[in-house]
Amino acid sequence: MSTATTMTPSAAPPAVRGDELDIRKVIGFMAMVFGMFMAILDIQIVSASLAEIQAGLSASSDEIPWVQTAYLIAEVIMIPLSGFLSRMLSTRVLFTISAAGFTAASALAATATNIDQMIVYRAIQGFIGGGMIPSVFAAAYTIFPPSRRAVISPMIGLVATLAPTIGPTVGGYISHAMSWHWLFLINCVPGILVATAVWTLVDFDKPDRSLLRKFDWWGLAGMAAFLGSLEYVLEEGPAHDWLQDQVVFLFAIVMSIGAVLFFWRAFKAEEPIVDLKAFANVNFAFGSLFSFVMGIGLYGLTYLYPIFLGRIRGYDSMMIGEALFVSGLAMFLTAPISGILSRKLDPRIMMAIGFLGFAAGTWRMTYLTADWDFWELLVPQILRGVSMMLCMVPINNIALGTLPPERLKNASGLFNLTRNLGGAVGLAVINTVVTDRNAFHYARLAESVQWGSAEAQTQFQNMTRNFETHGGVDAATAAMSKLSGMVHQQAALLSFMDVFYLITVLFALLAVFTMFIRKPPESAGGGGGH
Structure with missing residues (x-):
């Protein structure tokens, strides 16, 4: 018991x-x-x-x-x-x-x-x-x-x-x-x-x-060069036309060298x-x-x-x-x-x-x-x-x-x-x-608002008359500026x-x-x- x-x-x-x-x-x-x-x-x-x-x-x-x-x-x-x-x-x-x-x-x-x-x-x-x-x-x-x-x-x-x-x-x-x-x-x-x-x-x-x-100090150096440069290229590339920019191109080279060193050490080092x-x-x-x-x-x-x-x-x-x-x-x-x-x-x-x-x-x-x-x-x-x-x-x-x-x-x-x-x-x-x-969308939209477009001319005339009623501004210039802004806005929306x-x-x-x-x-x- x-x-x-x-x-x-x-x-x-x-x-x-x-x-x-x-x-x-x-x-x-x-x-x-x-x-x-x-x-x-x-x-x-x-x-x-x-x-x-x-x-x-x-x-x-x-x-x-x-x-x-x-x-x-x-x-x-x-x-x-x-x-x-x-x-x-x-x-x-x-x-x-x-x-x-x-x-x-x-x-x-x-x-x-x-x-x-x-x-x-x-x-x-x-x-x-x-x-x-x-x-x-x-x-x-x-x-x-x-x-x-x-x-x-x-x-x-x-x-x-x-x-x-x-x-x-x-x-x-x-x-x-x-x-x-x-x-x-x-x-x-x-x-x-x-x-x-x-x-x-x-x-x-x-x-x-x-x-x-x-x-593994070499592995760390390779990883830092690889990941740091990769982040820089991805952050800055879109705004600077990617490899056309000299600095982005340089970091892309550093990224490639760093990647080779990092992956080599990852498979060869005793403790990667x-x-x-x-x-x-x-x-x-x-x-x-x-x-x-x-x-x-x-x-x-x-x-x-x-x-x-x-x-x-x-x-x-x-x-x-x-x-x-x-x-x-x-x-x-x-x-x-x-x-x-x-x-x-x-x-x-x-x-x-x-x-x-x-x-x-x-x-x-x-x-x-x-x-x-x-x-x-x-x-x-x-x-x-x-x-x-x-x-x-x-x-x-x-x-x-x-x-x-x-x-x-x-x-x-x-x-x-x-x-x-x-x-x-x-x-x-x-x-x-x-x-x-x-x-791309701005170019396409701009074609549709050329002077040859009857719809674009009607829109422009209506906007001009609207600005004329308020006075104190150059109605035609204001209408043109607003029409251009509308095209830019629509192009941005279409890209989103x-x-x-x-x-x-x-x-x-x-x-x-x-x-x-x-x-x-x-x-x-x-x-x-x-």
Whole structure:
């Protein structure tokens, strides 16, 4: 009897412990999630306030985009590097350094008195802050057992998609209510709290200092040259006719040399900076592909909507932020639903529904007119927000949920890199299509308003008479100027519609493609938590 009594307690706990959550780990993980939110938010938080920063720093129109570009280039180098650093230093040390460094760089950015200082501080902010993003994904699949991922996966999916979506909204509010300096100062107190919480509460892995002796400096140099130059070419290429520009051409050469060096070291080094073996896992490879396309949709529409509202509707940053808040709200409300569905639906079906919903939203935008306002944009924005959340949860689970623990840290860096590269490639393609199609449509429309067109002459005469009734202006010149403006506006609208059509086709095809991937096992093991 005594034997039975001693055996019963010892047999029961393992099954229970697998599902138990250590409150210390949960609070530490929440601090990490908030740190990731700040790092991703800061990509877009300045996008709606660049005019205010430009005026404050007396920067030129050519210089001010570097406030964003410097951050992106530095971040895209750090994201894949973070996997190696996390193994060498431990998640606790890397994340604490990243959060503290990001906070310090934010404070420095607020003190910038010229554009050169701002670019340097933003680069530091992006590089150090980039270490926080993959660490959260790796921690989620390491700390928590598969049974808890229906709660955790929607949370990190929500942060990864919500932060860049509401970035312009938050930035618009802050710069209007206070000043552009607070776009950076607002990070200081939360950043200190995050660094303190992570240092105190996170301790689920140990450092491997022996990796320092095996650090592949040539691999790092190749990766920095490859990814940094790639980001520059994608950012600057559309505005400078790609390789026709001498600087873009030079960076394209550096990118090619860096790529050769990086991939050579990735396969030859004893401990490569980035372990590409994760791509041998079919689910991870497909998940990364889907993440890449999600980056196109996420960052592409976050760019397109403000451009339309600013250029066509004449909205300022505050009005744009208010108009685009709907997508963020839809994501927030869909997150718990997405978690529930992830336990009941085949992830391939979930992704297909999400991709088709996203395609439906962009298809609606192909009927865009110059009069579209908040209410016309409401349904496309809701479809965008809901679909993003329906896609992100199964994509995260498929990509990272079945990897062994020792692969998670490197793999999470690669996975997050694909989303950022998707955004960079997407923005480059979108800018190129908008520019080329705008010129094409303007040429076609201009032909239809030549003097030989009876309809154009009638329109011109009506507009001239209208201006004559007001007096005090050269009616013919004013009418000609307005007619030219109408042609430019219509050409811009048609180019936007072309981009929305291409995105629609891309996501519709991806929905079909989901049916060709293997269904992951019911109990995706992942990094453990057990």
